[in-house]
Amino acid sequence: MSVRLKLTLSYAGFLMIASVLLLAVVWVFLLRYVPEDIYTPGGPVPGDRLGSVFIPDQEDLTRAFFPRAMAALAFLLVFGLLGGWILAGRMLSPLRRITRAARLATDGSLSHRIQLEGRQDEFRELADTFDGMLAQLEAHIAEQQRFAANASHELRTPLAITQTLLEVARDDPARDTGELVERLRYVNTRAIDLTEALLVLSRADRRSFTTEHVDLSLIAEEASETLLPLAEKRGLTIETSGDVAPATGSYALLLQMTTNLVHNAIVHNRPEHGSVWVTTGVRPGTVALTVENTGEMLTPRLVSTLTEPFQRGTGRVHGDHAGVGLGLAIVRSIVTAHDGTLTLTPRPDGGLRVTVLLPTAHA
Structure with a gap:
């Protein structure tokens, strides 16, 4: 069952329990003042202008009370289900917006924000926290993409220089190899330094170190x-x-x-x-x-x-x-x-x- 249906049944069930308890209290209260059998003399009742009056006993009260009580309970059941469904829908509407934002984030759209309006309650706090998380993820991914692009460019430069030097040496066998080796050594050293720097940066970002x-x-x-x-x-x-x-x-x-x-x-x-x-x-x-x-x-x-x-x-x-x-x-x-x-x-x-x-x- 969905959460909305569970909340609806919970609301209706609680309302029915409260109604049954209320009717039980009323029934017990009435029984205290109504005897099981009524015996009246044939003469007139003092204070009654008609000279006679009908006094119900417990059987009469039962015949009058229970059908109306069952009707009231049936009305309260329908009212509880309908009202619970509407109230549950209103209560869970912020959760649906949060779920929609989470699905968009799963699909790769991190620019969407919930921006939940209303009072500062649990759903508003959850939505604001989720918006903050999306903002941090968007900034982090953008930074990682920019970093990856820059790192690729920086790593490509020494490789391109090395390839150019080797092509020049291949096309000119008489070229001084000492100068070529020295320049290759310099380019290779810079590539090693860059790689080590990237490793240190990654290690610091992961916090994978002992204190x-x-x-x-x-x-x-x-x-x-x-x-x-x-x-x-x-x-x-x-x-x-x-x-x-x-x-x-x-x-x-x-x-x-x-x-x-x-x-x-x-x-x-x-x-x-x-x-x-x-x-x-x-x-x-x-x-x-x-x-x-x-x-x-x-x-x-x-x-x-x-x-x-x-x-x-x-x-x-x-x-x-x-x-x-x-x-x-x-x-x-x-x-x-x-x-x-x-x-x-x-x-x-x-x-x-x-x-x-x-x-x-x-x-």
């Missing part, structure tokens, strides 16, 4: 020391400071996050005499990691797009250490996987300030 107590200040020092040769090669200075910042999470992923931030601050800096500042600190309920660098003037609109996959603040031209365009996208995924927040703001004098807030580790 442990970590200290962001030690991670910041390790990342800075690892990238110090690159900074010195570019004529930059790295300053690391701050307090102990205890957090909970994956040491490997948090180190990857910090390394990406410092690497991004080094690559997108002044050609020379630039600076990178890495600081850690403790705030109420959170620990903070801040990475700042000097560099070009950035607009808030440009900064808001830097965490998108394959976006680069200085264009899509690759340099020696330009990365694969996934550095800040990986940072955002790692921060989200650790229930933190990521904030990017342009510095007034040029460059970028990146702040990561993570929950404080509980002792």
